[in-house]
Amino acid sequence: MDFQPSPRGKQTAERVRAFIKEHIEPIEAAHWKGIHEKRHGGHWTEWTIPPVVEELKAKAKAEGLWNLFLPDAELGAGLSVLEYAFSAEETGRSLMAPEIFNCNAPDTGNMEVLWKYGSAEQKEQWLKPLLAGDIRSVFFMTEPDVASSDATNMAATAVVEGDEIVLNGKKWWSSGVGDPRCKIGIFMALTPNPDLGRHNQHSMVLVPLDAPGVEIKRMLPVFGEYDEPHGHGEVHFTNVRLPLSNVIAGPGRGFEIAQGRLGPGRIHHCMRCIGAAERSLELAIQRGLDRVAFKKQLINLGGNRERLAEARVAIDQARLLTLQAAWKIDTLGVHAALTDVSAIKVVAPTMLQNVVDFAIQIHGGAGVSHDTQLTAFFNQARSLRLADGPDEVHKGMIARLELMKYGQK
Incomplete structure (x- = not known):
C-alpha cells in the first residue's frame, strides 16, 4: 500500500x-x-x-x-x-x-x-x-417516528401505481433543504414486495421540492445552531405522485444504490474531519503559546503538552486509516473496504470531537463562542457520530465481518 x-x-x-x-x-x-x-x-x-x-x-x-x-x-x-x-x-x-x-x-x-x-x-x-453549481439538493432518509439506525425500519413508502410512484411519509434531518437554491431531493422509502428479501424492498426517487404534497414543516437546530442557509428540515410527503421515470435505477434497488453512495462519501467526511482537527490543533497551539497563566504559557500548564501529543497521534492514525480505506475502494472496490469504511466512520469524528474539546479548553470562554471555528467543528464532529449510521452500527458491522472469518454470523 x-x-x-x-x-x-x-x-x-x-x-x-x-x-x-x-x-x-x-x-x-x-x-x-x-x-x-x-x-x-x-x-x-x-x-x-x-x-x-x-x-x-x-x-x-x-x-x-x-x-x-x-x-x-x-x-x-x-x-x-x-x-x-x-x-x-x-x-x-x-x-x-x-x-x-x-x-x-x-x-x-x-x-x-x-x-x-x-x-x-x-x-x-x-x-x-x-x-x-446552479442548484442544490437534499437526501431524504432519516425518519422521526422509527429507529432510523436500522434502515429496514423505514416507514415512508414509495408505491408503484401504473406509470406513477406515490410517496407518503415523514423525513427529518434533511440537510440542505433550507437552502433557497435546493430544487431536488432523493427520497428513500419502502416499496413493498413480498417476493423479495428485505434489502430489495426500498427505492430511491427523485422528488422536485415544488411537487404537490411536499411540505417543509420546520428547521431543526443542532445544539442551537440552524446552519443557515443550509438547514436541516423535517419534511412531510402526502400522496406525492411522480412519474415512474423518477425512480433511480428501478424500484427495489435503494439499498444497492446506498452502498455505492456511502463508501466514497464517508471518505470525504472523514478527510474533512481530519482537516478540521488539524485546524483545531493549530488554534490550540497558537492560543497555548500566546496566553500566560500562573506565570507559564498555557501550553506548559498541567497536562497540556501530553494532550497535544495525543492529539497529534490521533490525527495521524485517523488519516492513515482513512487513506487505507480510500486505497481499498480504488483497488478492490467498496465491498472489499467495508470494515475500513466502518472503522473510519467511528474513528475520525470521535478523534475530531476529542481534539476540538482540547482546543476549546485551551481557549476558555472564547472556545464556546462564535469567535473561532471551534464550536462549529464540535457540532460537526458530534453530529457525524450519528449521521450515516451511529457509531454502534458501524462497530457492529466491524464485529460481524471479523466473526465471519471464524464461521460466525
Whole structure:
C-alpha cells in the first residue's frame, strides 16, 4: 500500500490550499458573522445566499478547482478516491470551502448516485445543473417516528401505481433543504414486495421540492445552531405522485444504490474531519503559546503538552486509516473496504470531537463562542457520530465481518 499522493493528487491539494488561503480565509469570519447577525431561527423562507459565495464559486470554477470529488475526467476532475482525499482534507479546514469547490454534502453523494445509476433523462434534468453549481439538493432518509439506525425500519413508502410512484411519509434531518437554491431531493422509502428479501424492498426517487404534497414543516437546530442557509428540515410527503421515470435505477434497488453512495462519501467526511482537527490543533497551539497563566504559557500548564501529543497521534492514525480505506475502494472496490469504511466512520469524528474539546479548553470562554471555528467543528464532529449510521452500527458491522472469518454470523 502506498498512501503518498500521486503528482496529480498532490498538485490539486496544493492548489486547493492556496485558493483557500488567498480567497476564503480573508473573508470567512466576516461571512459567518453576517449570517449570524441576520439569524431568523427556523424561518427558512427568509434565508438568503451572500453574494460572495457565488463569486467565489465562479473563481474556483475558472481555476479548474471544481467537482474534484467525481472520478470522471469529463464531468469532474477525474481524481481517484485516494487522490481526492488530500483535497478533501484541505477543504475540511474551512466551514465554507466545500461549497466553493462544489464538493459539499449532500450534493456530492447525490451527484455520484445520478452519475452512476441515473438515466440519461435524469442526468440531463438534475445532474447537469448540480454539476454546474446552479442548484442544490437534499437526501431524504432519516425518519422521526422509527429507529432510523436500522434502515429496514423505514416507514415512508414509495408505491408503484401504473406509470406513477406515490410517496407518503415523514423525513427529518434533511440537510440542505433550507437552502433557497435546493430544487431536488432523493427520497428513500419502502416499496413493498413480498417476493423479495428485505434489502430489495426500498427505492430511491427523485422528488422536485415544488411537487404537490411536499411540505417543509420546520428547521431543526443542532445544539442551537440552524446552519443557515443550509438547514436541516423535517419534511412531510402526502400522496406525492411522480412519474415512474423518477425512480433511480428501478424500484427495489435503494439499498444497492446506498452502498455505492456511502463508501466514497464517508471518505470525504472523514478527510474533512481530519482537516478540521488539524485546524483545531493549530488554534490550540497558537492560543497555548500566546496566553500566560500562573506565570507559564498555557501550553506548559498541567497536562497540556501530553494532550497535544495525543492529539497529534490521533490525527495521524485517523488519516492513515482513512487513506487505507480510500486505497481499498480504488483497488478492490467498496465491498472489499467495508470494515475500513466502518472503522473510519467511528474513528475520525470521535478523534475530531476529542481534539476540538482540547482546543476549546485551551481557549476558555472564547472556545464556546462564535469567535473561532471551534464550536462549529464540535457540532460537526458530534453530529457525524450519528449521521450515516451511529457509531454502534458501524462497530457492529466491524464485529460481524471479523466473526465471519471464524464461521460466525
